[in-house]
Amino acid sequence: MTTPAVLVTGVGVRCSTASDVAGFTAALRAGTCGIRTVGGDTPGPGPRALAPLDDVDLDTELAAVSGLPETLRRSASRAARRSPQPVRSALLPAVEAWLDAGLHTAAVPGDRVALVVGGTNLSARYVFEQHRVHDRRPAHLAARYALHVQDTDHVGTLSQVLGVTGEGCVVGASSASGGAAVVQAARLIECGAADVALVVGALARLGPLEWQGLSALGALAAPVADGTGEWACRPFDVDRRGFVPGEGAACLVLESAASARARGAGALARLAGYAQRLDANSLSDPSAEGEARTMNAALRVAGLAAGDLDYVNAHATGTPAGDAAELAALRQVLGDESGRPWLNATKALVGHCLSAAGVLEAVATVVQLRAGFVHPNPALRQPVDEAFRYAGRTARPARLEHAMTTSFGFGGFNTALVLSRG
Template sequence: MKVVVTGMGVVCSIAGSVPEFAVALREGRCGIGPVPGDGDGGPRLAATVKGFSFAGAVAALTCLPEELRQGAARAAHRSPEALQMDLVSAMQAFGHAGLHENAPPADRMGLVVAGHNLSSGYVHDMVPKYQDHPEYLPASFAIQYMDTDRVGRLSQVLGIKGEGYTVGGASASGNVGIVNGSRLVEAGAVDLCLVVGATTDLSPMEKRGFATLGAVAGAGTDEPERVRCRPFDERHEGFVPGQGSACVVLESEASARARGAEVLAELAGYDLKLDANSLPDPNEDGEAKVMTGAMEMAGVEPGQIDYVNAHATATPLGDEIEVRALGRVFGPDIGKPWVNSTKGLVGHCMCAAGVVEAVASIIQLRDGFVHPNLNLRRPIDDGCRFVRGAAQPADIQYALSNSFGFGGFNTSIVLRRPSHAPGTHG
C-alpha cells in the first residue's frame, strides 16, 4: 500500500508555520543564539522559540472552524508550553490536509506522538512548589507529567479515535514515529495517521548531563557568542539543543484520492534497526544498513537519490561516522546527492528532530532547492556534495533523511516527489 504525506505543520526557532519555514530554509535563517548561563556548565547555546503565544497561534489558524479553535483553547490553555506547541503544529497539519472539511471516520484516524521523557523540565519546575506546600500541587500534574498526555490532548482536540500511542528512540524518535505511523496505514488499521514530533522540555539536570558527556557546543565557555553549530566542519564543537515541534499526516493513497487531498510527497521507503549497543557512540555499519534498507524498500538505487538530509548534529564522532556510512552506501555516486543538516539552522530538536527534518526535506523536494550548511568552512570530507553557505537550486526526485539516537537507534526514510509537484533543475 502506498503511503503519502497530505499535511504538515511546524513550530520551531525560525518559523511558526510551514510557509514561514520554507522561506527561512531558503534564506538560511539561523535560530541559534547564546542563552543566559548560571554557572552550571550546561549548554550556553540554544535554538529557542521566541515570543510563542498559544492563544495567538491558535487564533491565526483561520482555516479551521471556530469550534475547533475554541476547543483547543479550552483543552490546553493551562497546559505546559511544550504541549501547546505540539497542538499548534498538529492543528496546522490537520488543516493543511483538509481534515476539517473532509476526513475519514474518527476511528479510522490514528495518532503517533514521537518522543519520550518529554516533560522533565515541567516536572523540575514543579519541585519547589511540591517541597514548600505538597498539598498545593495541582491535580493536573498527575496527568501532565506523562508523555501520554500529549496523545490525550491532541486526540481530544482533533477528534481522533483510532489507534494511538507514543514511541521513543532517543534522537531518532521522530523517524521511529514516522515508521510506526506508516505501518498503521499499511496494515489497514487506519486510513491516515498524524505523526507528531513532540517538543522535548529538558530539565537542567538533563542539559548538564549532555554537557558532561561532551556532546553539546559551548558548555562551560565564557564566550558562547564565539561558538557555532558546525555540522560537517573540521571545527565542529557539538550539538546545540533546539526547541520545536512538527507534524506530518501520513495517509493511504486511496484515502487521499477519495478525499481529493493534495499529495505533498510519498513515503517511499524506510528502515529501523538497532546496534545492540546501549552507549551513545554511533555505528557505521548500522547507519549504512538502514540507508540501504530504506532505498531497497523504495526500489531505488543510490545513484537515484538527489538529496540527503543528514542526522549530522555537529559532534565530531557523529559527523565523521555518518559521512563514512554515506561513502559506503553511495560508493562512486557519493558526489551526486546534495547533503545538508537542518540542525545547523534550528538546532537539535531532540525527539522532534526526525519529523522537523522530514518537513524540511519535503519543502526542499517540492520547492526545488537545498538549504545551506551554515558555518561550513573546512569540510571533513571532500567527496560529499555539501551545500555551502547559500541555498542552491536542486531538482529532487528522491530524498533520504537520516535520524540516529543514543542507544543504537538507526533510522532512515526515503521521500519521493509526486509527479505533479514542481521541480527546479540546477
C-alpha cells in the same frame, strides 16, 4: 497482498526560526539560524548555545490561522489553557498539518485516524519546575500533574482536540524517536489499521539534570566566542565541537493513496521507503555499519538505488564521532555516487530538536522537494571529507525527485526515511 502507497498530505512546524510552514520555508531558503547564547532563566550554570522556542500564546496564534473552524479553535484554546508547554507547542503544528491536509473539510472517520507521538521523557523541565513547587508547598502541586507528567498526555490532548479515535501511542527511540514514529505510522496505514496517521515530533525541553548529563558526556557545543551563539553547530566541519539543543515541534499527516484519492486530497510527497535498525549497543557511540545497514534497507523498500538519490538531509549533529560515523556510512551506501546527491543538515539552523528532530527534518525535506531548493549550511567552512556535494552558504535551486532523511539516537537507534516528490 500489495502494500498501499503512503503519502504525505499535510505538514506543520514550530521551531526557533518559524511558527508555521510558510515561515519555515522562507527561513530555510534564507539560511536563518535560530541558535543563540542563552542564560539567566535557563536551568543550569553559565551561558550555553540553544535554539530556543518562545512560549506559546496559543489564543493569539490560533486567531491568526486562516480557515480554522471555530469549533476547532475553541477546542485547541481550552486544551492549551490547562496544558504544559510541550503539549501547547505540539498543538499548533498538529492543527496546521490537519488544516493543510484538508481534514477539517473532507473529514475521515475518527476511528480511521491514528496518532503517533515521537518522544519520551518529554516532561523533564516540567518535572523540575513542579518539583520546586512541591518542595515549597506540596499541597500546591498542580491537580493535573499526574496526567501532565506522562508523555501520553500529548496523545490524549491532541486526540481530544482533533477527534481522533483510532489507534494512538508514544514511540521512544532517543534522538531517533521522530523517525521511529513515522515508521510506526506508515505500518499502521500499510496494514490497514488506519487510513490517516498524524505523526507528531514533540518538544523536549531540557531540565538542569539533562543539561548537566549531556555536558558531562562531552556532547554539547559551547557558545561561540562573540557571544551570539550563532554557528555554534557546525555539522561536517573540521571545527565541529558538539551539538546544540534545539526546541521545536512538528507534524506530518500520512495517508493511504486510496484515502487521499477518495477525498480529493493532494500529495505533498510520497513516503517511498523507511527502515529502523538497532546496533545492539547501549552506549552513545555511533556505528557507521549500523547506519549504513539502515539506509540501505530504506532504499530497498523504496525500490531505489543509491544513484537515484538527489538529496540527503543528514542527522549530522556536529559531534566529532557522530559526523565521522555518518560520513563513513554514507560512503558505504553511496559508493561512487558520493558526490551526486546534495548533503546538508537542518540542525545547523535550528539545533538538534531531540525527540522532534526526525519529524521536523522530514518536514524540511518535504518543503525542499516541493519548492526545488536545498537550504544552506552557512556554518560549514572546511568540510571533513571533500568527496561529498555539500550545500554551501546560500540556498541552491535543485530539481529533487528522491531524498533521504536520517535520524540516529543514543542506545544504537537508527532510522532512515526515503521521500519522493508527490
